[in-house]
Amino acid sequence: MKTRSALLLGSLSAALAAFALTSPRVIAADKVDPVADAKAFQNFFFQKFPEVKHEDFVNGPYSMNADMKRQWQEKEEFPPYEFALDAGKEMFATPFKNGKTYADCFPNGGVGIRQNYPYFDEKEGKVVTLELALNRCREANGEQPYSYVKDEMASLTAYMAFTSRGKPMEIRIPDDPRALAAFENGKRYFYTRRGQMNFSCASCHVQSPGERIRAEVLAPALGILNAMPIYRSEWSGMGTISRRFVTCNSQTRAVPLEPQSDEYRDVEYFLSYVANGLPISGPGARP
């Protein structure tokens, strides 16, 4: 009886001590802290791949594999996204039927601003991506919106990324609880397992970057959007961020969301914010 109560008391105090030790951390984790999240996210990759230069993560699988990198560098002399880039440049300069242009819709005439997208629009209370802003620009000027996943949208974003190459990603989270909620929602989506394969985005791109699935090298999540849009050999064409999200979902046998749905916009916000400081490298080319 005595030993029993002593044991009980002992385990109770141990539990209390454990609770006292862990509880401050639990409270910290409950608070949305994008600055701390971004730092932890970047440090995770920097420590996992100490030999990779920080600015090189934006080159996806090429940062993980020397042979692939060499082949890619040779390919960059005649990059497969060049047609899209030229088309985008021309489209960007061509006025709408009302005489206005894309330049009228964006700060700095739309040049060198890719690193500021997506942003949190405090009037709308939602995340606005570059793709969304481009279609809104079209509709405001009486034009039909483009498909979010490829073709014209990829050409336009390719040109806008190209004029911003080398500029560090610079996503802001304003002091607005809705912006913090959007960041947190994107983070939740990123880490949640879903679909028949039971993968989260993080399963492949945080847990396993640099590993191969069959012959394909998995890209690190850090800086993965800095290279968008991309020419993907697997697609035999260009694809936007929307296309990347949709195909990731369907390849893991999850149900893709609508391009530019609130959740995809939030994921883009989260992923871009944690890549702050890393250079824009788009348009990119991937196997």
Next chain:
Amino acid sequence: MTAFPCKLAVLVTLVLSAGAAMAPAQAQSAVADGQKLAFDRGKGNCLTCHVIKGGDLPGTIGPELKDLKTKYPDRSELTAIIFDETKRNPQTMMPPFGRNRILTEQEISAIVDFLQTL
């Protein structure tokens, strides 16, 4: 209450006698089926992550699949890993093939037969 053990006994006898009659042929075809299922991209697709003797372009995420009879003498352990490895390791990349109905129980059983030959 009493009906169940009785039915079970009949069933066991039936299964055992059937098994005894056609065991070798069935075992061989199960191994071949298992290999096909393991390599099929729409089914087991094991090569995406594991090196397996006889398979091309394996991935690197999981361990090489070899000496599995030594590592898992009890086939139910191997079956459980394929059915839902997240039970043992919540962080695993391995899809829960049984729980999420990617493979049927018979298909998992055939794959286990194949894996035990490696």
